[in-house]
Amino acid sequence: MSEKIAFQKIYTRLTKITKATCSVKASGIGYDELAIVHGRLAQVVKIMGDEVILQVFSGTEGLPNNAELVFLGKAPSLRVDDDLAGRFLNAYGEPIDDGPALRGKEIEIGGPSVNPVRRKQPSHLIATGIAGIDLNNTLVTGQKIPFFADPDQPYNQVMATVALRAKADKIILGGMGLSNDDYLYYRNVFENAGALEKIIAFINTTEDPPVERLLVPDMALTAAEYFAVEKKQTVLVLLTDMTLFADALSIVSNRMDQIPSKDNMPGSLYSDLAKIYEKAVQFPEGGSITIIAVTTLSGGDITHAIPDNTGYITEGQLFLRRDAEIGKVIVDPFRSLSRLKQLVIGKQTREDHHQVMNSSIRLYADAANAKTKHENGFDLSDYDKRALSFAKDYSEKLLAIDINIDITTMLDTGWDLFANYFSPAEIGIKEEFVNKYWPGRKEN
Amino acid sequence: MPTTGIVKGIISNLVIVEADGPVAQNEICMIDLSGTELMAEVIKVQNNQAFAQVFESTRGLKVGTGVHFTGNMLEATLGPGILSRNYDGLQNDLDRLDGVFLRKGDRNFPLDEKAEWSFKPLAGNGDEVVAGSWLGEVTENWIPHKVMVPFKLSGNYTVKWIAPSGDYTIREVIAVLTDTNGNETEVTMYQKWPVKLPVRAYKNKTRPFRIMETGIRVIDTLNPMAEGGTGFIPGPFGCGKTVLQHALSRQAEADMVIVAACGERANEVVEIFTEFPELIDARTGRKLIERTTIIANTSNMPVAAREASVYTAMTIAEYYRSMGLKILLLADSTSRWAQALREMSNRMEELPGPDAFPMDLPAIISNYYSRAGFVELSNGKTGSITFIGTVSPAGGNLKEPVTESTKKTARCFYALSQQRSDSKRYPAIDPIDSYSKYLEYEEVQNYISENISNDWVDKVVKVRDVLIKGREAQEQINILGDDGVPVEYHVRFWKSEVIDFIILQQDAFDPVDRLTPLKRQEYMINKLLEVIDSDMHFDSFEDVSSWFKKLINLFKQMNYSDFKSKEFSSYENEVDEMLIEIVKT
Numbered sequence A: 001m002s003e004k005i006a007f008q009k010i011y012t013r014l015t016k017i018t019k020a021t022c023s024v025k026a027s028g029i030g031y032d033e034l035a036i037v038h039g040r041l042a043q044v045v046k047i048m049g050d051e052v053i054l055q056v057f058s059g060t061e062g063l064p065n066n067a068e069l070v071f072l073g074k075a076p077s078l079r080v081d082d083d084l085a086g087r088f089l090n091a092y093g094e095p096i097d098d099g100p101a102l103r104g105k106e107i108e109i110g111g112p113s114v115n116p117v118r119r120k121q122p123s124h125l126i127a128t129g130i131a132g133i134d135l136n137n138t139l140v141t142g143q144k145i146p147f148f149a150d151p152d153q154p155y156n157q158v159m160a161t162v163a164l165r166a167k168a169d170k171i172i173l174g175g176m177g178l179s180n181d182d183y184l185y186y187r188n189v190f191e192n193a194g195a196l197e198k199i200i201a202f203i204n205t206t207e208d209p210p211v212e213r214l215l216v217p218d219m220a221l222t223a224a225e226y227f228a229v230e231k232k233q234t235v236l237v238l239l240t241d242m243t244l245f246a247d248a249l250s251i252v253s254n255r256m257d258q259i260p261s262k263d264n265m266p267g268s269l270y271s272d273l274a275k276i277y278e279k280a281v282q283f284p285e286g287g288s289i290t291i292i293a294v295t296t297l298s299g300g301d302i303t304h305a306i307p308d309n310t311g312y313i314t315e316g317q318l319f320l321r322r323d324a325e326i327g328k329v330i331v332d333p334f335r336s337l338s339r340l341k342q343l344v345i346g347k348q349t350r351e352d353h354h355q356v357m358n359s360s361i362r363l364y365a366d367a368a369n370a371k372t373k374h375e376n377g378f379d380l381s382d383y384d385k386r387a388l389s390f391a392k393d394y395s396e397k398l399l400a401i402d403i404n405i406d407i408t409t410m411l412d413t414g415w416d417l418f419a420n421y422f423s424p425a426e427i428g429i430k431e432e433f434v435n436k437y438w439p440g441r442k443e444n
Numbered sequence B: 001m002p003t004t005g006i007v008k009g010i011i012s013n014l015v016i017v018e019a020d021g022p023v024a025q026n027e028i029c030m031i032d033l034s035g036t037e038l039m040a041e042v043i044k045v046q047n048n049q050a051f052a053q054v055f056e057s058t059r060g061l062k063v064g065t066g067v068h069f070t071g072n073m074l075e076a077t078l079g080p081g082i083l084s085r086n087y088d089g090l091q092n093d094l095d096r097l098d099g100v101f102l103r104k105g106d107r108n109f110p111l112d113e114k115a116e117w118s119f120k121p122l123a124g125n126g127d128e129v130v131a132g133s134w135l136g137e138v139t140e141n142w143i144p145h146k147v148m149v150p151f152k153l154s155g156n157y158t159v160k161w162i163a164p165s166g167d168y169t170i171r172e173v174i175a176v177l178t179d180t181n182g183n184e185t186e187v188t189m190y191q192k193w194p195v196k197l198p199v200r201a202y203k204n205k206t207r208p209f210r211i212m213e214t215g216i217r218v219i220d221t222l223n224p225m226a227e228g229g230t231g232f233i234p235g236p237f238g239c240g241k242t243v244l245q246h247a248l249s250r251q252a253e254a255d256m257v258i259v260a261a262c263g264e265r266a267n268e269v270v271e272i273f274t275e276f277p278e279l280i281d282a283r284t285g286r287k288l289i290e291r292t293t294i295i296a297n298t299s300n301m302p303v304a305a306r307e308a309s310v311y312t313a314m315t316i317a318e319y320y321r322s323m324g325l326k327i328l329l330l331a332d333s334t335s336r337w338a339q340a341l342r343e344m345s346n347r348m349e350e351l352p353g354p355d356a357f358p359m360d361l362p363a364i365i366s367n368y369y370s371r372a373g374f375v376e377l378s379n380g381k382t383g384s385i386t387f388i389g390t391v392s393p394a395g396g397n398l399k400e401p402v403t404e405s406t407k408k409t410a411r412c413f414y415a416l417s418q419q420r421s422d423s424k425r426y427p428a429i430d431p432i433d434s435y436s437k438y439l440e441y442e443e444v445q446n447y448i449s450e451n452i453s454n455d456w457v458d459k460v461v462k463v464r465d466v467l468i469k470g471r472e473a474q475e476q477i478n479i480l481g482d483d484g485v486p487v488e489y490h491v492r493f494w495k496s497e498v499i500d501f502i503i504l505q506q507d508a509f510d511p512v513d514r515l516t517p518l519k520r521q522e523y524m525i526n527k528l529l530e531v532i533d534s535d536m537h538f539d540s541f542e543d544v545s546s547w548f549k550k551l552i553n554l555f556k557q558m559n560y561s562d563f564k565s566k567e568f569s570s571y572e573n574e575v576d577e578m579l580i581e582i583v584k585t
């Protein structure tokens, strides 16, 4: 940080330094206010009488107790205007793309919440071409949903694909603890797709101090609110990786001697995450903010405080899984759920969507049971064998993440698979739909 | 002179104020943030220092800022016009706040001050009255809203004057009361009450005895809720707590429903805002919104106000109960309220209890639940508050403080099971772990004998047995393999599956299936008991499953058809034929 403030009082005696915070005796300081200490950005997190405690975003390594400290008189903020589009910024909202400094209106990040009565019920389908999402876990604008993924899964690739196909007016990437390779991957993908002019990125990489990450979601969502509210645009916000964001929260709270709750996370984790995710909204005037996030799991454990609290906040979750049978990554149909899908399926998609989705998942479950049965040494029935063949085909043609087809094609593919392996009675779909869509019986 | 003070310390939304005079626990104070007043509640007093939780963001607040104490606790404003409103946790009318975003310091008066209500006196000059006595009546939506002697008045009063029938606003005096010393008090159509104190303006609280119909089979039949009873719904995320509560709010047999959306998703409240003005209450034929009040303090709204929201909702419920009404109060999720307490307790560096929750969490929860109940009013009429809260246990593990504390106080336990939810067996209420203590109440049993049938409780116990035996049979089949057990085990398992598919499972989104009146539930149970009691003969386990799958399908069609309609009867005939066939062979 190099911002120089004239006529500001300079403090030169830090009274206490911990791993993440420093203290100074000062008066007239506002809560949440920013300061620069020894060239590093810091924020007021506690005031007790004349003692002000600040969290130093880039850490306190090497910070001397006679360091210069200047208060900036404002909370963290971002300059917003239409020129934000296409920019790559750091966690403080400063350019990292050799472009000019931002000039827009300065807005404090982490602003107020939308009045719930001013929200509209989400109702626009987001088509991604990936059947594991569109067919089984349909996404809707204004939704918030994370990928629950193991660190070695290709969630960044899937997110980039989803973002580019989503027909959003703006794609805002909040990268937290992103590896430099992944950062460059996103950049290249967006550039190759010719989509750079609708991208805004706030990037904190593994090389940057972890505490800086705490600013990234609010920066991204402040930019999102500008475009969704003022410009009535459809904005898609990608947050990766929220687990690293939560880890940064725990670093700060532990260093401030707060009593940790489950898994060493601060007791306020639920509220902290909800404040971010609840920024997802459909406005009545047409603008919307959709949040797709990544929460990496450790050892697939979803009862850990981070995925657990996330699950209680978001509107479903998407699981990726490698299907050894076909050697590809698929969207797991059992554990994934989009809670808003019922708002659009059968309404913005074909009437048989609900039934095709449910029947194929049920048949896929029958196959899973048959597999267990087989592994336990029991004989397979003819039905079991057909279910297993169906499952392989279903995985290959619909669940795999490299699929890119429209929803009607997904439904037709579903019917083809049914007809290949089963009789209509075994599918258990309404007579009316069978007559209309069963291959060979189609009316038109 | 009112007490004032200055801000001495700020930690997030906890502010430490040095006061120059007396300060009461739970007193409301106002912090002057350069022209914007931030509202805060005193939650601890130490010498001349008051620790206050601020109901909004403290960003920009400085040490040295002036504070004034109001002398009041956090109060709800009670009067006609609360029905159909959407309030935040502090009872601000959300629809009348300006702008898309909630701004700091935005507040409003919860009632319409200009609206005129057509008032009809119920009391006469010279009548002896006490707090809660009915003085008059106005019609609110369709509810006969009683104008009462304010709850804050203690002792005996005499009506000196009562306004004649006519149109009045809530600020106009409609009665003058004299106390035993001859002092006069003017009464208007609204009053205020501190939300954290229970309203005690009733003669006595009696044990619940009547079943509150919800139309949800697994509740009404197996784990009935009593009018004036308490219950809770714990479950991991995504298992159906909110869907179940929304179903209760739509269908339960109540005069008024108060939904406290406490620290959960805004989109879920939007769903109610969108649907309730359209949906019809099957019992009254009126729009659902007419009997509903929503307290929305969603997860992104200030944490301290989240804690207040459940109390605001309860106080409104107590106010309407005093009018002799049946109130259903729902809170989703009480865990978020407990977490709000935990956040503040941690900031005050109090000695933490289990999982860092405050030590007195069990007492706080049980005090809250005890405000529900069935009461007899001073005029002999009755009213009730039935309370059902959800609990969101961390990691889905029921051995955690909020679940355990709630279990000690709530009388119905509707445990949602991850396994049932994963296999889409909705509502995912675990039939074996869940319970309703009311089934053991003699009063409730008598009520059931008179209103359903003498042997109903025995039947319910029997159905439960079938489920337990079915589960045991299934375990054996899983261990020993399909043909490693006698065919009889398969029959036992499939009989329990019939109960599961036809009674327990219920499609919350199907227009017919979603609501099953008790009469119809009784009919179906009797029908299913015929199946249970039949002695069946099968040659192989494959025959068992295919026969039962067919039977279940027929029963399901019955569930989807209007009761005793032509289709219903024709499916029933098919069921009967199947039964005759199988018993014969």
Ligand SMILES: Nc1ncnc2c1ncn2[C@@H]1O[C@H](COP(=O)(O)OP(=O)(O)OP(=O)(O)O)[C@@H](O)[C@H]1O
Pocket: A311, A312, A313, A338, A339, A340, B235, B236, B237, B238, B239, B240, B241, B242, B243, B244, B264, B392, B426, B427, B428, B506, B507, B508, B509
């Ligand atoms: N009775 C039901 N019928 C059909 N689907 C249901 C039912 N109950 C739940 N579901 C499905 O499960 C999803 C999650 O349900 P719900 O929102 O009620 O969960 P929850 O327990 O409240 O979760 P959270 O703790 O995260 O709020 C719903 O969106 C719906 O898809």
Ligand SMILES: [Mg+2]
Pocket: B241, B242, B243, B264, B332
């Ligand atoms: Mg819920």
